[in-house]
Amino acid sequence: MNKLLALAIAGLALVFDASAQDYAIRHLEPASWWTGMKNPHLQLMVHGERIADLAPALAYDGVRIVRVVRTDNPNYLFIDLEIGARAKAGGFALRFKRNGREVLRHPYRLAARAPGSAQRKGFGPSDAIYLLVPDRFANGDPANDSVATVAAEGADRGNHDGRHGGDIRGIRDHLDYIADLGFTMLWPAPLNENNMPKYSYNGYWITDFYNVDARFGSNDDYRRMVREANAKGLGVIYDMVFNHAGANHWWMKDLPARDWINPAGRVSRHAHVSVQDVHASSEDKGNFTEGWFNDYMVDLNQRHPLLATYLIQNSIWWTEYLGVSGMRIDTYPYSDKAFLARWSRAYRAEYPNLTMVGEDWHDSPAVVSYWQEGKRNHDGYVSALPSVMDFPMHYAWLYGMRQAPGEHQGLARIYDVLAHDFLYPAPGRLVTFAGNHDTPRFYSSLGEDFDLYKMSIAWYATTRGVPQLYSGDELLMTSPLERADGIVRADFPGGWAGDPVDAFSGHQLPARQREAQQLVRKLFNWRKRSAAVGQGALTHFSPENGIYVVFRHHGKEKVMVVLNQNRGETVLATARFREMLGAQARGADVVSGKSYDLAEHITVPARSALVLDISE
Secondary structure, X not given: OHHHHHHHHHHHHHHHHHHHOOOOOOEEXXXXXXXXXXXXXXXXXXXXXXXXXXXXXXXXXXXXXXXXXXXXXXXXXXXXXXXXXXXXXXXXXXXXXXXXXXXXXXXXXXXXXXXXXXXXXXXXXXXXXXXXXXXXXXOOOHHHOOEOOEOOOOEOOOOXXXXXXXXXXXXXXXXXXXXXXXXXXXXXXXXXXXXXXXXXXXXXXXXXXXXXXXXXXXXHHHHHHHHHHHHOOOEEOEEEOOOEEEOOOHHHHOOOOOOOEOOOOOEXXXXXXXXXXXXXXXXXXXXXXXXXXXXXXXXXXXXXXXXXXXXXXXXXXXXXXXXXOEXXXXXXXXXXXXXXXXXXXXXXXXXXXXXXXXXXXXXXXHHHHHHEOOOOOOOOOOOOXXXXXXXXXXXXXXXHHHOOOOOOOOHHHHHHHHHHHHHOOOHHHOEEEOOOOOOOOHHHHOOOOHXXXXXXXXXXHHOOOEEEEEOOHHHOOOOOOOOOHHHHOOOOOOOOOOXXXXXXXXXXXXXXXXXXXXXXXXXXXXXXXXXXXXXXXXXXXXXXXXXXXXXXXXXXXXXXXXXXXXXXXXXXXXXXXXXXXXXXXEEEEOOOOOEEEOOOEEEEOXXXXXXXXXXX
């Protein structure tokens, strides 16, 4: 019997040795980290067949395993590390054992943070942002238009909603163009992998949170683009998505936990105000934050503590890896608001001077201001988010410009929204915009009225906040007024070899588009030099007789902006503005250079904006 027992034990050992060879790591995220972070804790997600059978270990000075978490899926391990102050940059092995015997090891690397990384400055009122959709901006490398590793959708430039081939190389090739227009910040839509069968160009249906889509380039290409942009005076804003992932994300084949995503079948009704509504039903609140946009965008459950940490770390990883100047957060209020508070605090702890701007697509300052840092909310909610997208101004401007002057319409509507700045803790940090990649082209929204377009550019170049233009707005690009994303995001002319019009060089660019482009270039380059606009306060005078006057001022620098919505030239008496002008002021029009004596009155051309540098 003893001999038979010994043989059985030996047989079991052989079976174990053979099965031990089957263990493999399919994913380990994040794949690297840094020493010297404010938060010494790091959570590793490890994915592989039956990986939860194993016990992780490591031996590296200053680094220790604090906790190992297993979920209801045996194919995942979550390893909590503590990276102490003694830890140095370098590599070590993560060793995985079963029954005390090592069966698998995986290399891991800690890098040193770039000098000054924690104190990097973000974007603010002295900046101007240029938004672009990478697939539609410029095709710098046609060889990567269709790539086998992301084979769900290849390039088809004839399809409005398909991939067209724009890439990181195309952006790099035209950084000078963006900087020459006067912009100081570049916001590309997400460059992460979107391995989806359709609409994969847009970037927001992410199937890999840690890798750039190969049809755009590589992680290294993105980092190189940021360095080159910085060298030309352009910061880069990373576009972060917390709310959802693409339905083809590798998680969906093997979810880390049953409650990793919110249950399918519940479609969001997009009731933004339900988050703040004191009368809101639990059903409405849950529908907004837990409902899916559609079948292609799985809704992530940020209430799951492991997923929450994963997303927070992902935002920090990209910030550190790329060296960006901040983040724009897509569909901000759709995520769990307790998670958003936790994330914003964690991110600001690592980067106290960087800027994050959240997207809340609502026309009320009362709703949008809820998310800004410093807001004293009725429910005690505390956010550390420095900035929000100024959708209330976006709507007020487009509606007001299309209306006739009146007591509560036209320019008065814009004045009224600006007068509600008391709702924001820091209105100067809002990101203002006439349109973006999700709205109809703003030139089309203005009825393709060139006079209104010129007034709009003057307004967004001078009002409070951080102005953002969408690529092609400087060219009067148009779109349908109903939702048509593929057309709104049409290719930038000149971004593809053989394009008959090249807006980068101006070749064959029609005269009116050239004039619009030059207006943007003139005003936004002037804006960079204007302390009154970039650093100053705002004082405005309620609209009268179709004219709205706004001053920007900082120390002795003053700028007077005069908007005339009337269809005829209008004589404007200046006595009302004496508190800002003084007795003997003169103004030089920034665009035309024409000088105006402001002592008594000026004549303002019909349907126009004057931007006057004031001198006494």
